[in-house]
Amino acid sequence: MSAFHIRRPRLIDVAQRAGVSSATASLVLNNRVTGNVRIPPETQQRVLAAAEELGYVADPVAQSLARGRNGLLGVFTFEAIFPVTHRDFYYPFLVGIERAAEMLGFDLLLFTSTSVGDGRRRIYRDGRNRLRLADGAILLGVEESKTEVQALVQEGYPFVFVGRRELEGCEISYVAADYAAATAELIERMVNVGHLRIAYVGAEQFTESLLDRRRGYRDGLAASGCAVDDSLLCLCTGQRMVAPQLQTLLDQGVTAVVTESGPIAYSLLQACNELMLDIPGDLSVGLMGDPFGDMENVGHLSGFSIPREEMGAQAVHLLTRLLDTKTPATSQQASLPCKPVAGSTIAPPRTRP
Amino acid sequence: MSAFHIRRPRLIDVAQRAGVSSATASLVLNNRVTGNVRIPPETQQRVLAAAEELGYVADPVAQSLARGRNGLLGVFTFEAIFPVTHRDFYYPFLVGIERAAEMLGFDLLLFTSTSVGDGRRRIYRDGRNRLRLADGAILLGVEESKTEVQALVQEGYPFVFVGRRELEGCEISYVAADYAAATAELIERMVNVGHLRIAYVGAEQFTESLLDRRRGYRDGLAASGCAVDDSLLCLCTGQRMVAPQLQTLLDQGVTAVVTESGPIAYSLLQACNELMLDIPGDLSVGLMGDPFGDMENVGHLSGFSIPREEMGAQAVHLLTRLLDTKTPATSQQASLPCKPVAGSTIAPPRTRP
DNA sequence: CTGAAAGCGCTTACAG
DNA sequence: CTGAAAGCGCTTACAG
Numbered sequence: 191m192s193a194f195h196i197r198r199p200r201l202i203d204v205a206q207r208a209g210v211s212s213a214t215a216s217l218v219l220n221n222r223v224t225g226n227v228r229i230p231p232e233t234q235q236r237v238l239a240a241a242e243e244l245g246y247v248a249d250p251v252a253q254s255l256a257r258g259r260n261g262l263l264g265v266f267t268f269e270a271i272f273p274v275t276h277r278d279f280y281y282p283f284l285v286g287i288e289r290a291a292e293m294l295g296f297d298l299l300l301f302t303s304t305s306v307g308d309g310r311r312r313i314y315r316d317g318r319n320r321l322r323l324a325d326g327a328i329l330l331g332v333e334e335s336k337t338e339v340q341a342l343v344q345e346g347y348p349f350v351f352v353g354r355r356e357l358e359g360c361e362i363s364y365v366a367a368d369y370a371a372a373t374a375e376l377i378e379r380m381v382n383v384g385h386l387r388i389a390y391v392g393a394e395q396f397t398e399s400l401l402d403r404r405r406g407y408r409d410g411l412a413a414s415g416c417a418v419d420d421s422l423l424c425l426c427t428g429q430r431m432v433a434p435q436l437q438t439l440l441d442q443g444v445t446a447v448v449t450e451s452g453p454i455a456y457s458l459l460q461a462c463n464e465l466m467l468d469i470p471g472d473l474s475v476g477l478m479g480d481p482f483g484d485m486e487n488v489g490h491l492s493g494f495s496i497p498r499e500e501m502g503a504q505a506v507h508l509l510t511r512l513l514d515t516k517t518p519a520t521s522q523q524a525s526l527p528c529k530p531v532a533g534s535t536i537a538p539p540r541t542r543p
Numbered sequence: 544m545s546a547f548h549i550r551r552p553r554l555i556d557v558a559q560r561a562g563v564s565s566a567t568a569s570l571v572l573n574n575r576v577t578g579n580v581r582i583p584p585e586t587q588q589r590v591l592a593a594a595e596e597l598g599y600v601a602d603p604v605a606q607s608l609a610r611g612r613n614g615l616l617g618v619f620t621f622e623a624i625f626p627v628t629h630r631d632f633y634y635p636f637l638v639g640i641e642r643a644a645e646m647l648g649f650d651l652l653l654f655t656s657t658s659v660g661d662g663r664r665r666i667y668r669d670g671r672n673r674l675r676l677a678d679g680a681i682l683l684g685v686e687e688s689k690t691e692v693q694a695l696v697q698e699g700y701p702f703v704f705v706g707r708r709e710l711e712g713c714e715i716s717y718v719a720a721d722y723a724a725a726t727a728e729l730i731e732r733m734v735n736v737g738h739l740r741i742a743y744v745g746a747e748q749f750t751e752s753l754l755d756r757r758r759g760y761r762d763g764l765a766a767s768g769c770a771v772d773d774s775l776l777c778l779c780t781g782q783r784m785v786a787p788q789l790q791t792l793l794d795q796g797v798t799a800v801v802t803e804s805g806p807i808a809y810s811l812l813q814a815c816n817e818l819m820l821d822i823p824g825d826l827s828v829g830l831m832g833d834p835f836g837d838m839e840n841v842g843h844l845s846g847f848s849i850p851r852e853e854m855g856a857q858a859v860h861l862l863t864r865l866l867d868t869k870t871p872a873t874s875q876q877a878s879l880p881c882k883p884v885a886g887s888t889i890a891p892p893r894t895r896p
Numbered sequence: 897c898t899g900a901a902a903g904c905g906c907t908t909a910c911a912g
Numbered sequence: 913c914t915g916a917a918a919g920c921g922c923t924t925a926c927a928g
Contacts, residue, residue: 198698200905211915216907228913247667247698250675251613252905254604255920260676261656270641281634288623291655297676298653299615302644322551322600323615323650345598553921564899569923581897605921608904 199244207240208233215241219248262299263291263509264327264349268311268334283330283352286502294510299324313338321347326509328352328502332397350509352501354398354523361521363512365505369399369478370406372494372528376448376476377410379492379530384538385446385474389422389439391458392450393429403450403478429453433461440465445539446474448493452482455491470537477531492533497526552597560593561586568594572601607676615652616644616862617680617702621664621687636683636705639855647863652677666691674700679862681705681855685750703862705854707751707876714874716865718858722752722831723759725847725881729801729829730763732845732883737891738799738827742775742792744811745803746782756803756831782806786814793818798892799827801846805835808844823890830884845886850879 205215210233216222218237223229240246254260265287267280291298301311301320310333313321319342321327326348329339336357342349343360354366380388390407392400404423411418422444426435431454439447449455455477459469467473477493504524512522558568563586569575571590576582593599607613618640620633644651654664654673663686666674672695674680679701682692689710695702696713707719733741743760745753757776764771775797779788784807792800802808808830812822820826830846857877865875 201907202905212906213908213916214914217914220907222908230913233913247672249608249905250673251604251607252920253907254676255602255608255922256905256907258907258920260604262652262676270645288653288655292623295656297656297673300641300651300653302641303614303648303650319598319600320650322598323603341598554923555921565922566900566924567898570898573923575924583897586897602921605904606923608906609921609923611904 198249199246201246201248203244204237204240204246207244208236210237219246259325261296262324263296263506264299264301264321264324266301266311266313266321266327266329266331268329268331270311279332280330282498283502286499286504287328287506288502289499290503290506294506296506296510299327301327313342319345319347321349326350326513328505328509348509348512350505350512352505354402354525356398361523363508363521363523365501365508365524365526366402367399367496367501367528368525369402369528370409372530373403373406373448373478374410374413375530376478376493377407377416378414380446380448380474380476380536381410381414381416383474383536386416387419387422387443388416388446388448389424389442389444390448390450391431391454392423392425393454394425394427400450407448426454430457431461432457433464436461436465440473444473446476446536448476448478450478452477452480455481470535471540474537474539475535477533490531490533490535492531492536494528494530496528500526551602552599554599554601556597557590557593557599560597561589563590572599607678612678612866613676614649615677616649616859617652617654617674617677619654619664619666619674619680619682619684621682621684623664632685633683635851636855639852639857640681640859641855642852643856643859647859649859649863652680654680666695672698672700674702679703679866681858681862701862701865703858703865705858707755707878709751714876716861716874716876718854718861718877718879719755720752720849720854720881721878722755722881723762725883726756726759726801726831727763727766728883729831729846730760730769731767733799733801733827733829733889734763734767734769736827736889739769740772740775740796741769741799741801742777742795742797743801743803744784744807745776745778746807747778747780753803760801779807783810784814785810786817789814789818793826797826799829799889801829801831803831805830805833808834823888824893827890827892828888830886843884843886843888845884845889847881847883849881853879 201212201215205212208215214229214233215237218229218234219241223234288298303320312335313319321342329349329351334355339355339362340357340360343357343362349363351362351364353364355362355364377388388411390404392404407423408418422439422442424435424439429451436458447458449458455475458475462469462473469475475491477491479493480495481491504526508522508524554565554568557572558565561568567582567586568590570580571582571587572594576587603613603615641651656673665688666672674695682702682704687708692708692715693710693713696710696715702716704715704717707717708715730741741764743757745757760776761771775792775795777788777792782804789811800811802811808828811828815822815826822828828844830844832846833848834844857879861875861877
């Protein structure tokens with residue numbers, strides 16, 4: 191503190207000027223003058239006047255310390271939050287998170303100090319949980335570290351994942367999208383217009399959200415009375431389906447395909463191009479999620495859209511509920527419906543069986 | 544605190560486990576083990592180990608109170624940070640801010656709790672400066688409240704604005720883009736290919752960054768030996784230029800136009816369409832900034848691009864430098880060059896004078 | 897080298 | 913109704 195620094199008035203200054211104790215001043219300033227404490231209006235006025243005359247502003251830091259909560263919700267991503275490539279991925283979640291935080295009166299603490307150099311982030315740095323800076327945290331990220339999350343559970347730190355996450359031996363809180371139901375509905379839409387052989391094209395990954403889609407695929411087929419043929423569920427390398435693979439599916443009588451992600455859908459469309467296939471004339475295509483921003487020119491894909499903004503908002507609500515709960519052991523899950531997108535890439539198959 | 548709640552470890556817990564006083568533990572944990580204090584490596588190890596075993600993380604609120612600093616950099620916007628409409632506006636700044644914060648090891652505190660209901664935000668809530676939760680803050684936003692910024696200056700709170708801001712009677716720190724130089728350069732580019740009558744189309748607003756462009760416009764003309772004709776500097780309502788306005792300019796012999804913003808450029812292009820004007824054949828067009836995301840299909844506009852990411856990063860660096868400074872009265876400004884964009888909308892005028 | 901103690905600015909039972 | 917005091921969790925001279 192240099193001599194230039196303008197010393198701000200403290201509670202004690204207000205109290206002295208009003209001729210009361212700092213306790214009384216605090217009570218008045220915080221409007222805690224009902225119930226047990228009953229402070230005469232006259233005294234209240236003196237305190238209020240003194241505060242105004244001095245331009246008193248309570249130090250939020252001291253208040254936080256005294257009250258035991260800091261009103262900070264953490265946001266942690268296992269990759270950079272604002273990377274150019276993931277832009278379209280994270281953004282809607284953040285919009286929802288911000289909206290809910292604003293509504294509930296919380297500030298957001300973005301953990302950006304825990305880089306480990308390779309573009310990834312850690313919760314624990316030197317064995318210390320940075321997240322503790324906040325009362326609780328929202329976790330986001332496609333490539334989370336199961337080890338770190340497990341440690342978080344063990345130390346009883348309150349957090350909510352955006353997206354379903356399962357961990358052996360412990361239940362964790364999350365807000366997910368109901369991919370299974372949305373996928374089943376998409377399949378049923380295809381069956382309803384006459385498709386019987388519907389292929390599933392996904393990535394060679396096994397995250398919870400992908401497993402949900404695959405479950406929905408089988409469920410949808412079963413519910414529609416279609417045979418589930420596992421040779422039609424094909425997982426391709428590097429999020430890319432190539433023309434020969436597509437040809438193989440067609441040879442098996444496939445008339446419709448559901449794709450797991452934007453990049454896969456994109457590669458599928460390219461493959462269709464190569465094979466001179468008309469969509470949806472020769473092949474119906476569904477996308478189980480949102481297209482990438484830079485592939486919006488591929489036409490209006492049928493499928494469903496992920497309620498990202500809502501997921502972010504609900505995660506915040508769930509977290510604050512968790513913070514208000516006495517027993518932190520309770521974990522809670524929520525699953526939000528995806529919104530069907532009609533699109534223009536589903537049509538009856540050309541050759542009716 | 545219920546019995547189930549896993550009590551967050553405190554410094555005293557670490558100290559006890561390591562068999563030292565909390566003072567010693569604090570010293571070790573803060574790496575203050577050089578100079579006057581010399582703590583044997585063995586003791587240090589014990590403390591570090593205890594901290595790790597307990598998952599100890601210092602409470603930033605307590606630290607802040609005790610030493611007046613907490614390693615948190617605030618980010619404040621006068622509107623929502625992640626709004627859908629401003630998406631393209633804020634995003635690049637945030638990318639830069641995050642990158643710099645990560646590099647310097649700071650976490651980011653996003654102030655989202657201070658909504659006032661009308662979509663705008665306040666720094667002061669109930670007369671209290673929320674920003675004080677952080678050591679200092681980056682301020683962003685097109686529609687700042689001069690009153691609040693003034694109050695911030697008066698209480699000596701360290702902050703850096705992204706974008707030039709002037710306030711009567713006090714100097715504030717900012718990282719700006721050098722719009723004046725970039726605009727002058729753009730004008731000179733036009734003059735160099737033969738334009739003599741260059742119009743300026745802007746908005747009926749008078750923010751610092753717009754004034755800078757207007758100054759650059761005059762400077763560029765003067766530097767090129769062109770007459771400065773104020774009737775060619777036209778400010779239109781609602782960020783929209785209509786065909787009649789454009790016609791008026793053409794009637795005055797205008798062969799080139801610089802536009803102040805994406806929306807204005809967009810409306811200008813529409814007006815050109817209506818008047819059946821070819822760009823750049825009949826009219827050269829320059830944009831003094833970046834196009835909006837959804838107008839990228841209007842072709843590659845000549846002009847310059849704002850170094851948003853760099854501005855964000857530099858603002859963080861400047862802020863941390865400010866925090867290290869003893870006298871808070873010192874304010875600092877930085878101005879970053881814009882990047883010229885060649886584009887394809889500048890060509891020699893059809894009729895050589 | 898290390899501990900006891902004061903202090904950061906506020907809140908909150910607890911007495912009276 | 914109101915004040916003295918303890919406490920929030922940490923840091924930092926100051927002694928020893």
